[in-house]
Amino acid sequence: MARTSGSHALKTGPKVRLAALKLFALYGYAAVSMRQIAAEVGVQVGALYNYTPDKQSLLYDLMHTHLTDLLQTWRSQKTDTAPEELVLQFVTCHLNYHLDKSEAVFIAYMELRNLSELNFAKIETLRKSYELELESIITAGQRACIFSVEDPKITSFAILGMLKEVGTWFDGEGRLTKDEIIALYRDLVLRMLGVPASKP
């Protein structure tokens, strides 16, 4: 009988990250102790320090992994197409990622102020380059007269803020499926960009 089923197949290293991910998302970085993480993993406190030099690095690792994963996911999915289609690709990719990996996403939004100064700077760089992905689509569409927005930067912030909110209430058990929600938001984004509604 192979012993590869469930989380028991995981070695301690990944289990530490998973436990921290779960607990930080639930209670917040500052409210979670290394002892709690150890208990969740099923080891004693001292053993954690074989896998992370300290608690701060654990937080940084989670946020860094999330952001590079998000960026890489988008950059590998986007195609060379017109801004109108590209922005819809972005919304779909962004929401799929956010709804599937809600814990990592939540931590990345909530725990920025608990990063050390140095770690914060690195994370901010990644975050801004993701923001820029959307903003440059909007600017390109604006130049091509496909979009009609008053302020591309504010519109980009507004769209990202709107999309971020979804993670705070979606739990997969509500009135709407993930795909229905994505369809609604795709429509809202086109409206914000001043794209006339297409009649079927």
Next chain:
Amino acid sequence: MARTSGSHALKTGPKVRLAALKLFALYGYAAVSMRQIAAEVGVQVGALYNYTPDKQSLLYDLMHTHLTDLLQTWRSQKTDTAPEELVLQFVTCHLNYHLDKSEAVFIAYMELRNLSELNFAKIETLRKSYELELESIITAGQRACIFSVEDPKITSFAILGMLKEVGTWFDGEGRLTKDEIIALYRDLVLRMLGVPASKP
């Protein structure tokens, strides 16, 4: 010489709340100690407990005060007018409040999970009645065929999420003034609601 200038005129009670407001907003509830709050106020730790039974009540007081103040502000400002105008009143009132009282607003969004179960339930009730204010405007406008939205509830969440985001980057020193930002968001909200742009 009257000794009523600056914050020195404040009695200790309000100073405790102000210190907690500032520190919770900066570092987060869980990361702030009662000793830090006492130092900010300029008293010793024990003195704080003349003004709050415990740290949890301090957090609850701040959030409760904020939400009742927000609700009361809106309900006293709104007029009996058409949905199209009413929703613009809501956006203006909401953004003015959020940009003026950014610390209390930030705490109310960030520290929900640090409330006790009982306190959380009370705060959630207040928060939902505020959300309902916007949702009912949208529903009314939809029935009157002034708005054209696919899903009033999602649209309401999307608008509140978009507006919430402003507080995370606005600091009064950027490229745009508060009134310019409000104007941009009023326009975005009308677009999301399917109101045709009015030509001047």
Next chain:
DNA sequence: GTCTATACCCTGATAGAC
């Protein structure tokens, strides 16, 4: 109302046995 002193528990992190 504020102070000092203190009770009691938990914190992150380390050392050394196994």
Next chain:
DNA sequence: GTCTATCAGGGTATAGAC
């Protein structure tokens, strides 16, 4: 790699003097 034991410090909250 994990355990147990331990360190130094800080956490909330209280008691009693002034």
